[in-house]
Amino acid sequence: MDGGGRFPGPLSPAGHPRAQGPAARLLARLPGFLRRSDSLRRGRPGPSLAERLPRGLGAIGIGAAFAALALAGFVASGRYDGFVSENGRPLDILARLCGFGVERVTISGISRMYEREVLAAAGIDWRSSVPFLDVADMRERLLRVPLIASVSVRKVYPREIVVNQVEREPAALWQRNGEISVIAADGTVIDTMRDDRYASLPLVVGDDANGKLGEYLALVAAAGPLAERIRAGTYVSGRRWTLKLDGVDIRLPEIEPAAALARLVALERANRLLEKDIIAVDLRMPDRVVVRLTEEAAAARAEAQKKTKKGTAT
Structure with a gap:
């Protein structure tokens, strides 16, 4: 003690937490690894990064890098696509x-x-x-x-x-520009004609004929005994139908084609018109039927008319 009754130095030993400031006391309570960080800041060296990493990690990383490069080259060369094509993913x-x-x-x-x-x-x-x-x-x-x-x-x-x-249920075949498509009842194209599986379906020909399929099927139904002889229907100029029979074209009018077809049925029943040497029957005029003969029949008819004229002149 000095003369005034005071101690000349601190009562606590040097370095004791009580003898230090608040920051020093807080540092003393920190975990060891945080105190090591503090020592690094103070200039004292800690364990290096290499010492902290697991052994062999570097070799694993190098191997992974080489594997990634090899895989990238395998894909870029196109060999991966070939492998997948042959064996799957x-x-x-x-x-x-x-x-x-x-x-x-x-x-x-x-x-x-x-x-x-x-x-x-x-x-x-x-x-x-x-x-x-x-x-x-x-x-x-x-x-x-x-x-x-x-x-x-x-x-x-x-x-x-x-x-x-x-x-979808196929209803008919539609031919346009030389190509044949399979269509549904509403005229939607649902397939192409690739083989004979659709050969028995009705056939319509011409632009917009697919949209008029209902009209064509109604005409076939109105043909009565001639229905089984109808092979196709051609929609002409977006206005009327020509029915294709066994080698004979039936040209129907734009208005009331079913009535014209009924006239043909009556003529066939009475006169066997379709069994004669004709290639077309024109029903577009309501008061008459125009028949077109085959070339042979037309030549024979012309020769017969010449002989008749000569006989009359004699």
């Missing part, structure tokens, strides 16, 4: 190896299409797998087929796909 390959490949496709509602056409449109083949088959995409692909009106697709694990479809 990697995920599909893995799923097939695990027993989830598509081994059965059940299709219901099929009538006009072939199974192979449905599978091709849906994008299903031996490379597909059930887990990674996109059902929504498959349904959209099938709905792009004009003949399919509606369709549903579902997965049946482990190896089956079920397709339920409803097809």
Whole structure:
């Protein structure tokens, strides 16, 4: 103590928390790793980054980088696309190896299409797998087929796909500019004529003939006993019909064509008109029937008329 009764220095030992300020006391209470950070700020070195990282991490990173470069080169070279084309996507390959490949496709509602056409449109083949088959995409692909009106697709694990479809009903064939299309009852084109599966359907020919299919079918029905002989109907100039029979054209008027057709039925019943050497019957005038002969019949008729004239002159 000094002469005034005071101690010449602090009572607490040097370095004791009570002998330091508030910041020093707070630092003393911090966890060890935070105190190490403080020591770095004070200039004392801590463990290096290499010491903190797990062993072998650098080698793993270098290997991953080389693998990424190799994969990028494989894709850029086009070999990946070729691999997928031959074997399928990697995920599909893995799923097939695990027993989830598509081994059965059940299709219901099929009538006009072939199974192979449905599978091709849906994008299903031996490379597909059930887990990674996109059902929504498959349904959209099938709905792009004009003949399919509606369709549903579902997965049946482990190896089956079920397709339920409803097809539009083809009503007739429509020929325009040399091409033949299959049309529904409302005239909508739903398919192309690729084989003989539609050969028995009625045939209409000409621009806008598909939209007048109802008129044509009504005329066929009005033809009575001649209906089975009608092979096609040509819609002429967007106004009237010419019916194609067995080698004979029946030219109908624009107004009341069914009534004109009834006249033809009566003539055929009474005179067997269509069994004569004619190639066309014109019914466009209501008070008469104009018949066009074949070339041979016309030549024979002309020769007969010449002989008749000579005989009369003699």
